[in-house]
Amino acid sequence: xxxxxxxxxxxxxxxxxxxxxxxxxxxxxxxxxxxxxxxxxxxxxxxxxxxxxxxxxxxxxxxxxxxxxxxxxxxxxxxxxxxxxxxxxxxxxxxxxxxxxxxxxxxxxxxxxxxxxxxxxxxxxxxxxxxxxxxxxxxxxxxxxxxxxxxxxxxxxxxxxxxxxxxx
Amino acid sequence: xxxxxxxxxxxxxxxxxxxxxxxxxxxxxxxxxxxxxxxxxxxxxxxxxxxxxxxxxxxxxxxxxxxxxxxxxxxxxxxxxxxxxxxxxxxxxxxxxxxxxxxxxxxxxxxxxxxxxxxxxxxxxxxxxxxxxxxxxxxxxxxxxxxxxxxxxxxxxxxxxxxxxx
Numbered sequence: 001x002x003x004x005x006x007x008x009x010x011x012x013x014x015x016x017x018x019x020x021x022x023x024x025x026x027x028x029x030x031x032x033x034x035x036x037x038x039x040x041x042x043x044x045x046x047x048x049x050x051x052x053x054x055x056x057x058x059x060x061x062x063x064x065x066x067x068x069x070x071x072x073x074x075x076x077x078x079x080x081x082x083x084x085x086x087x088x089x090x091x092x093x094x095x096x097x098x099x100x101x102x103x104x105x106x107x108x109x110x111x112x113x114x115x116x117x118x119x120x121x122x123x124x125x126x127x128x129x130x131x132x133x134x135x136x137x138x139x140x141x142x143x144x145x146x147x148x149x150x151x152x153x154x155x156x157x158x159x160x161x162x163x164x165x166x167x168x
Numbered sequence: 169x170x171x172x173x174x175x176x177x178x179x180x181x182x183x184x185x186x187x188x189x190x191x192x193x194x195x196x197x198x199x200x201x202x203x204x205x206x207x208x209x210x211x212x213x214x215x216x217x218x219x220x221x222x223x224x225x226x227x228x229x230x231x232x233x234x235x236x237x238x239x240x241x242x243x244x245x246x247x248x249x250x251x252x253x254x255x256x257x258x259x260x261x262x263x264x265x266x267x268x269x270x271x272x273x274x275x276x277x278x279x280x281x282x283x284x285x286x287x288x289x290x291x292x293x294x295x296x297x298x299x300x301x302x303x304x305x306x307x308x309x310x311x312x313x314x315x316x317x318x319x320x321x322x323x324x325x326x327x328x329x330x331x332x333x334x
Contacts, residue, residue: 028328031324031325031327031328034324035320035321035324035325038201038204038320038323038324039208039317039320039321041201041205042201042204042205042208042209042320043205043208043209043212044205045201045202045205045206045209046205046206046207046208046209046210046212047209049205049206049209050209050213059234059238060234062230063226067223067225071222071223072213075212154202157198157201157202157205158194158195158198161194161197161198161201162194162198164194165190165193165194
């Protein structure tokens with residue numbers, strides 16, 4: 001798949017040049033953006049894992065799933081926005097390489113599947129959450145959604161780390 | 169001193185085998201990131217509860233009781249994967265002062281968390297009620313958030329700061 005024009009154009013922008021560390025004062029740009037990305041992803045993964053483990057009935061067993069999700073997930077979304085923003089900055093720095101990188105594609109595939117899984121749960125079991133909220137173990141469909149979620153997000157982290165080794 | 173020790177480890181048979189197995193380093197780093205996420209999210213949640221920003225329906229002892237075991241498990245995984253990384257790429261780690269600052273910080277924060285765990289268990293009633301909670305609780309929360317954040321920053325910067333004067 002040929003790299004889209006706009007990705008090539010972005011890669012030539014002053015911002016991309018700066019993040020690559022090729023302009024004055026940008027020597028630390030990439031490591032700093034990367035560090036922000038790691039801190040944000042830690043909050044995303046850690047908070048999602050907490051909810052997933054509750055869906056599996058492993059932890060937070062005395063707390064209603066709906067309550068835990070309501071409290072934790074706003075933080076997840078804030079962190080996700082920061083991760084997406086810092087991730088985009090890193091992406092445009094070497095857009096051509098990342099676009100053609102297998103691990104990058106697998107990472108986005110995992111993220112898309114995690115999104116589909118979340119949507120199915122949200123519009124399915126979650127609509128009747130009050131009926132099974134405190135049931136232990138949670139219904140089979142809920143446990144399945146939790147297991148899929150933590151597996152896919154672990155895939156996102158793993159492929160994400162692998163990108164750093166396959167795009168140098 | 170650190171450099172010669174690091175080179176000795178790097179030249180050992182097992183380290184050489186692992187260095188030449190391309191998937192070992194990314195795999196241990198990936199596990200390291202998953203574990204640090206569990207640890208960091210737990211730290212934030214406990215700290216927010218201590219600062220009074222967390223869920224009102226839950227007590228500090230309930231949140232800490234659920235998350236401290238996860239913190240210790242995550243820390244164990246972090247130590248094991250971290251030691252493996254140091255064993256495979258000792259030169260990269262040992263010659264950077266940031267690595268040693270990070271180790272010092274991790275040890276201090278682990279001891280601090282141990283202190284918190286014991287103090288909480290000894291005074292559950294006082295710590296659970298916001299009115300009687302010791303002022304040191306908020307200090308612990310702030311130090312935890314800043315401390316563990318710094319650990320993550322240092323961890324990422326080990327890969328970039330090659331100050332070879334150790």
